[in-house]
Amino acid sequence: KEAETQQKLANVVVLATGGTIAGAGASAANSATYQAAKVGIEQLIAAVPQLGQLANVRGEQVMQIASESITNDNLLQLGRRVAELADSKDVDGIVITHGTDTLEETAYFLNLVEKTDKPIIVVGSMRPGTAMSADGMLNLYNAVAVASSKDARGKGVLVTMNDEIQSGRDVSKMINIKTEAFKSAWGPLGMVVEGKSYWFRLPAKRHTMDSEFDIKTIESLPDVEIAYSYGNVSDTAYKALAQSGAKAIIHAGTGNGSVSSRVVPTLQALRKDGVQIIRSSHVNAGGFVLRNAEQPDDKYDWVVAHDLNPQKARILAMVALTKTNDSKELQRMFWEY
Numbered sequence: 001k002e003a004e005t006q007q008k009l010a011n012v013v014v015l016a017t018g019g020t021i022a023g024a025g026a027s028a029a030n031s032a033t034y035q036a037a038k039v040g041i042e043q044l045i046a047a048v049p050q051l052g053q054l055a056n057v058r059g060e061q062v063m064q065i066a067s068e069s070i071t072n073d074n075l076l077q078l079g080r081r082v083a084e085l086a087d088s089k090d091v092d093g094i095v096i097t098h099g100t101d102t103l104e105e106t107a108y109f110l111n112l113v114e115k116t117d118k119p120i121i122v123v124g125s126m127r128p129g130t131a132m133s134a135d136g137m138l139n140l141y142n143a144v145a146v147a148s149s150k151d152a153r154g155k156g157v158l159v160t161m162n163d164e165i166q167s168g169r170d171v172s173k174m175i176n177i178k179t180e181a182f183k184s185a186w187g188p189l190g191m192v193v194e195g196k197s198y199w200f201r202l203p204a205k206r207h208t209m210d211s212e213f214d215i216k217t218i219e220s221l222p223d224v225e226i227a228y229s230y231g232n233v234s235d236t237a238y239k240a241l242a243q244s245g246a247k248a249i250i251h252a253g254t255g256n257g258s259v260s261s262r263v264v265p266t267l268q269a270l271r272k273d274g275v276q277i278i279r280s281s282h283v284n285a286g287g288f289v290l291r292n293a294e295q296p297d298d299k300y301d302w303v304v305a306h307d308l309n310p311q312k313a314r315i316l317a318m319v320a321l322t323k324t325n326d327s328k329e330l331q332r333m334f335w336e337y
């Protein structure tokens with residue numbers, strides 16, 4: 001009988017990368033003071049025995065780091081392992097445990113480059129497992145539930161935090177001290193409650209199977225950097241980033257991706273030197289940058305990131321630059337993904 005149920009259950013692989021979901025603090029009262037990336041994947045899975053009722057779950061420790069330290073090489077390594085597993089007949093879904101600081105970047109990266117319709121769920125936690133009211137166990141349970149559900153296929157890379165199912169493209173960490181930390185300007189796709197998924201909407205942007213990008217053909221990622229804007233900003237950071245070899249600079253602009261008059265001539269000159277200039281917005285609840293609004297993008301040959309925040313714009317720019325250095329093509333990609 002047991003063998004029979006095992007056969008019926010989906011096979012889910014949990015790839016562990018570290019983060020607070022693998023964190024440990026000195027006392028149960030330490031919800032904010034702890035060390036991330038301490039606990040191994042076997043222990044994380046063993047802490048939630050109910051996972052066995054959802055799926056045949058096995059774990060793999062891909063890396064053990066706090067996500068603020070993720071590099072482009074880490075992204076490629078993880079992306080390649082996800083692709084190998086997705087190609088395997090006996091894998092039905094993939095969960096990635098991840099720190100929350102750059103979770104939105106990794107989720108968006110995978111959403112762009114994984115050629116599979118199998119569910120890929122990225123999950124983290126805001127409190128370490130040692131804390132009172134830790135959120136990692138339920139988030140992981142929900143991730144495995146969604147990864148093993150047929151309904152989650154073809155919806156792009158997803159994120160399960162705080163009972164919500166979010167699109168990996170849209171979701172962003174909005175606050176660092178609440179368990180209700182992840183939001184999307186356009187709303188969650190669904191909810192996961194007691195191991196069951198309830199869907200309300202679908203992503204409209206190109207992803208996974210419908211993407212022109214493929215992790216298998218990406219050997220390395222180009223250097224794309226972000227410069228932050230604010231009152232009295234100078235052009236020092238932009239110049240330094242270009243000098244250090246950035247192929248594109250994401251302008252993390254105020255408001256509508258606006259650019260200070262002190263910085264405009266520098267960005268014009270950098271573009272003439274071949275650096276791509278991509279205007280995004282760092283407003284808190286989600287930017288919305290339009291071409292030729294605030295700045296004459298057609299005249300300067302700049303690109304706009306539309307609703308992508310600066311860190312997500314960096315991900316798309318890196319992936320896009322592996323295919324083209326044409327600013328019109330880049331702009332097309334920024335509308336489509």
Ligand SMILES: NC(=O)C[C@H](N)C(=O)O
Binds near residue numbers: 099
């Ligand atoms: N909540 C977390 O996971 C934060 C941690 N610094 C990380 O991103 O790894």
